[in-house]
Amino acid sequence: MPVTVGILGATGAVGQRLVQLLDPHPDFEIAALTASENSAGTSYREAAKWRIDTPIPDHIGEMTVRATEPAAVPDDIDLLFSSLPSAVGEAVEPDFAEAGYVVSSNSSNFRTDPDVPLTIPEVNPDHVELLDVQRDQRGWDGALLKNPNCSTITMVPPLAALDEAFGVERVDVSTLQAVSGAGYSGVTSMEIIDNAIPHIGGEETKMETESRKLLGEFDGSEVEWLDADVAASCNRIPTLDGHLENVWADLDGDVSVEEAAEAMAAYPSADLHSSPGPLIKVFDEPDRPQPRLDRNREDGMQISVGGIQETETGIQFNTLAHNTLRGAAGASILNGELLVEKGYV
Numbered sequence: 001m002p003v004t005v006g007i008l009g010a011t012g013a014v015g016q017r018l019v020q021l022l023d024p025h026p027d028f029e030i031a032a033l034t035a036s037e038n039s040a041g042t043s044y045r046e047a048a049k050w051r052i053d054t055p056i057p058d059h060i061g062e063m064t065v066r067a068t069e070p071a072a073v074p075d076d077i078d079l080l081f082s083s084l085p086s087a088v089g090e091a092v093e094p095d096f097a098e099a100g101y102v103v104s105s106n107s108s109n110f111r112t113d114p115d116v117p118l119t120i121p122e123v124n125p126d127h128v129e130l131l132d133v134q135r136d137q138r139g140w141d142g143a144l145l146k147n148p149n150c151s152t153i154t155m156v157p158p159l160a161a162l163d164e165a166f167g168v169e170r171v172d173v174s175t176l177q178a179v180s181g182a183g184y185s186g187v188t189s190m191e192i193i194d195n196a197i198p199h200i201g202g203e204e205t206k207m208e209t210e211s212r213k214l215l216g217e218f219d220g221s222e223v224e225w226l227d228a229d230v231a232a233s234c235n236r237i238p239t240l241d242g243h244l245e246n247v248w249a250d251l252d253g254d255v256s257v258e259e260a261a262e263a264m265a266a267y268p269s270a271d272l273h274s275s276p277g278p279l280i281k282v283f284d285e286p287d288r289p290q291p292r293l294d295r296n297r298e299d300g301m302q303i304s305v306g307g308i309q310e311t312e313t314g315i316q317f318n319t320l321a322h323n324t325l326r327g328a329a330g331a332s333i334l335n336g337e338l339l340v341e342k343g344y345v
């Protein structure tokens, strides 16, 4: 029996990616699509300004968009994916969890709350068990699980590999982020063509906090965040998809380029449908990874690393991931697969 799923915020940039990835998914079947009051009651084809380079599946285009409230969504949906603006997510996601729905959310609200698991299934799958604490504390029959910010997810797997092998003591990161991260209406062409914008509101704090929670230890009742300072500087550049980041990691002891590369290349993936073969591809070529060449590796779910160099206090490297696939829709779906595997769905 397929797991029946719904998408909250299905008409947006991430919602469209969720449709694209969930429609052919062997274990999930899309049964409900929601959006704002402006779209509710119209067909998905009318409501979604479809901007993905594969066509809207016909049967999805004919579905009627519902309002984003528990009463408008069928009770028998097993799992909801949420790609709502964070202020909307903050207002409605708890209502869905209280009404008994299990929600895998991509929105940034509640990511650092102590009883909300923030997971990358290949990195910290055990944190999903925080849902038992959440259910006890909030009295919910449903549940709310989060995936991290797209820039955070781009650097955390290589940092997890380094932390496990050598111990990470401090991280500095500077990003080159694609325009799709701001959504379709986020940055105008007049602002970004022939330009770079050295500010993305709230992004630095997200990278600095979410990474420490993801790399923290779950003891069965709470997550103790990684005890390391993380400092981020975030920049928007005129690429369409794929966030590229320059990372400096201070490590516990001397680590060679070869040792760092081996630790990252050997870091295991997960046995889930949407996980890539190798989680991290390590390039020897100094000019890789690049957004246009490397963002679609392993269906956009692989993390690419290159340019590894020794520094006085650790190593420097470049890392890249597809921000709307690995960093958003694909991340939520992977979390959905984890929820099924762990028996929460």
Ligand SMILES: NC(=O)C1=CN([C@@H]2O[C@H](COP(=O)(O)OP(=O)(O)OC[C@H]3O[C@@H](n4cnc5c(N)ncnc54)[C@H](OP(=O)(O)O)[C@@H]3O)[C@@H](O)[C@H]2O)C=CC1
Pocket: 008, 009, 010, 011, 012, 013, 014, 015, 034, 035, 036, 037, 038, 039, 040, 047, 068, 083, 084, 085, 086, 088, 106, 107, 108, 149, 150, 180, 181, 182, 183, 184, 323, 324, 327, 328
């Ligand atoms: N773009 C990206 O790369 C990434 C985005 N994210 C996060 O994912 C979330 C979605 O982003 P994105 O897809 O770009 O956003 P969009 O603005 O493209 O889409 C927002 C969706 O939410 C719906 N919506 C808007 N307001 C309401 C409301 N009041 N009630 C119910 N539904 C509403 C919209 O419906 P309607 O069409 O009717 O307006 C639409 O379906 C955000 O939290 C964003 O921060 C995370 C990582 C990466």
Ligand SMILES: N[C@@H](CC(=O)OP(=O)(O)O)C(=O)O
Pocket: 086, 106, 107, 108, 148, 149, 150, 151, 177, 178, 180, 181, 182, 200, 203, 206, 323
């Ligand atoms: N802020 C990110 C995308 C995003 O929406 O992130 P979050 O999921 O943390 O809101 C970017 O601009 O590239």
